Amino acid sequence: MENLFERIIDKYYKSLGETINNRKKKLELKREYILNDVKRVTYIVNGYHDEHHPYLIGKSEYDILYCLFLSDRQIAFFDNKDVAISEPKKFKKKIGGNYDKMLWGHIDWDMMLQDTIDTLSKMNISTDLGKLFDETLIDDVSYATIKYDDLDPKYPVILIPQEERAVTREKAIERVHLRYGHKLFKQIFLEHFAGKTLDKFDKQFLEFVKDYLEQKKPDQYSFGLKAYNLCINLSGFGAKWYGSEKVQYADEKEEKTEIEKFLKEYIEDERNQIKKLKEYQERFDSLEKLEIK
Structure with missing residues (x-):
């Protein structure tokens, strides 16, 4: 590091x-x-x-x-x-x-934030800091719904092309950090460095970045975290029931059984909730822009 x-x-x-x-x-x-x-x-x-x-x-x-x-x-x-x-x-x-x-009076906060996020975005997700950075992006609903690695592998998903996933990730980075990270970034920096000298500045800077990312992780009110948890629940539920004999047997019949109807309704409801969370987030973001103006 x-x-x-x-x-x-x-x-x-x-x-x-x-x-x-x-x-x-x-x-x-x-x-x-x-x-x-x-x-x-x-x-x-x-x-x-x-x-x-x-x-x-x-x-x-x-x-x-x-x-x-x-x-x-x-x-x-x-x-x-x-x-x-x-x-x-x-x-x-x-x-x-x-x-x-x-x-600290001379710092271009926008540039420092941009440079820091650029560095973090290139980190391998297998590293502690790379994983922590990726966790902050779950606040974005669109990104939260393509975290396939965390889903039950027995549950079938429609895989999105790598290029599209990369675009979704870039948009999440822009939204989570470059649009809504400025105030917190400066606040935590000054909490770490105000009243201090530059002694061990390199090590202290790393600790500051870790603290910033910890505080940027989505909280219980996050639209993205709610969508992420719904995806986890949906994959676990679907994997359990679609692998059962009752559902496999029901699939062989032309007429849908009650359990099959129930599963279909449940899964559609979960997916609609995720879709709604994305709409809420987009609406909230547009209202935030109006407040800033």
Whole structure:
């Protein structure tokens, strides 16, 4: 699982570096005015991290760099820097003990969510994270009804071509995460990282993604989960009865027996419920769009 989100984390570091560089330019500061090691300033503003500084910013560099975000003028930067160096406790109290404005204020949440979901969507479902991601998609009724692997193999189903299944999955990803995941994604990210530094950011990012997916799993009120459970029930029920001697014997007769009529009615009712759940979800989604507007 190591470096699974490396591309996203690298993009985050680049964005942070650009933000710091923009503040440097706005205050018209030379590199040596910020840190004594001018090479470190160059590395940071370019988002370059290595084995010596794996999380871009060194522990002793946070306070000085944060002065860039506290200052509207160059003279104010130097005043804040003096306090950060000579009276670190006073400085920490002044900034509320965190660097949130610098570290998280620049994030393009739409892009980070898109990149994260793209990475997850390519994962093998046999992995823990891939399976967890797939479970979130059950919230979508159309996807929930093609989860054949979870159905009783003795129950016959109409197999949908792989291409059509792929399209259904893509639509479920768009609906579950890219349309309705933004608010939760940002909320859980800030719950994980607000008030913290970038120490062990790669490992913490993985934990954040897991938490996000856990909270995106469909709850008891989900249209998709209801449809999924109906499919499971239908396959189990159908496999049990269609394999029984009574039904096999009834099939040989031209006139339908009462038990055969009952089974047909029951299965049609279950299928109609699933169809209705899809209609409800589509209607709910359209109402949600109107509320957003």
